Amino acid sequence: MLSDSLLAETAALVGDPARAGMLLALMDGRALTAGELARAAGITPQTASGHLAKLAAAGLLATQRQGRHRYHRLASPTVAQMLESIMEAGTGRRADACHTVVTGPRERAMRAARTCWDHLAGELGVALADSLVAHGRLDLSPEGGALTDAGAVFFQDFGLDLDDMARSPSGRAFCRPCLDWSERRLHVGGRLGAALAARCFALGWLRRCDGSRAVSVTEAGRRGFRDAFGIRDV
Amino acid sequence: MLSDSLLAETAALVGDPARAGMLLALMDGRALTAGELARAAGITPQTASGHLAKLAAAGLLATQRQGRHRYHRLASPTVAQMLESIMEAGTGRRADACHTVVTGPRERAMRAARTCWDHLAGELGVALADSLVAHGRLDLSPEGGALTDAGAVFFQDFGLDLDDMARSPSGRAFCRPCLDWSERRLHVGGRLGAALAARCFALGWLRRCDGSRAVSVTEAGRRGFRDAFGIRDV
DNA sequence: CCGATGTTTCGGTCGAGGCCGCAGCGTTCG
């Protein structure tokens, strides 16, 4: 059967601890080298190289040569969404046992705000999406084109070049609802979500935590999210 | 790391061909016995029993005893969504090679209309969602409560007992947008989607294809979908 | 009470695949 082996092969690729660790390390959307990924997964570079070749052959990873380095990144937001959905389904039964026991500061920060592929997720990501919908700037409708007129003005004022995004030939959806792993509600993905996150980083509102997908909100960000989006308690 | 092993363990469970086959056989939402699943996966019952125990322990499957039979079903729509998202990501690179070659009538029927866990998917599922949104009966908004007043009247007339659904204590979302594997667009899931699909089966509009998740539209269904939803060419 | 059937447990085999050491290739820099 066709879909049978497709499902098994893809899942088996993610099912190896070393490969899972590397994929997870790539969830923040950056491109990393084989050596860095090897360290992240706790294996030697030659082992990592073999894994990366398999993942790339399956279309889960995209590689890019640059000098003597070879950068690897997730092939598409679809892959990132798959990883989140696996974790979401996996937490089903064991959420109680795991979370209450191991909840450390690292996990707390991840739930508060993190990047999902290239856009914002966590409590902050969901709050942002809620705010945009509540103010009529976004509809988060199925096909993702539902930026309202008021929203277009708003995002332009916020510093996003919507015309440029519209011109870009990318086949990626403009605005895609993305199911939040920890919050289990939707946040804003797609090109709009990516641009929004990038702008927040550029404004100095957010800072990446080292070696993690978690992001921290700066003092300027706290003011900014309050004044521009009406979000408090971030 | 916590999420690391969670991702790997869950994916590894799906990654075995035998287990993947059984999960895929359960995608239509029915509950099957260990023997039936063993036959579906091409393994002996005792091997299947071991696999099912693991899947149940991980919270991916829910089991239910009834006499000397033991029925297994997917634990939640979240699991079904995970499986679809894995197949979606897996098709990424190989879609061209596989689909053009192997596209048979079976695959064609699957794309036209199928069940996804317990609601409708495929071209028909997406067309249904589009129609409902276009007529202002549904918003398919993020949290899923966005049944419009006109929609409530419409669904009541169509034969769904919305009051009963509202009363049921299920923690499941009322109306959840579900990403369609083949169409890559959203269709209607959640309790509303399930009730809608059940009603279509009860009306004799749809019939399950034997041994597959595909469903076929009856002549009555053709008329019904046209008159009630404005869908042609089904 | 006794077979028949569905399901689970146990023990043992075996094959697949992850892992590393080593070696070869390409790139960068002194």
Place this chain on the structure above:
DNA sequence: CGAACGCTGCGGCCTCGACCGAAACATCGG
């Protein structure tokens, strides 16, 4: 031009887990 560095391919080791046969257990029908 040679050395250092990053990456990849190959061969061998070894562990893990899927698989089945046999047998025990539970349930239903006669």
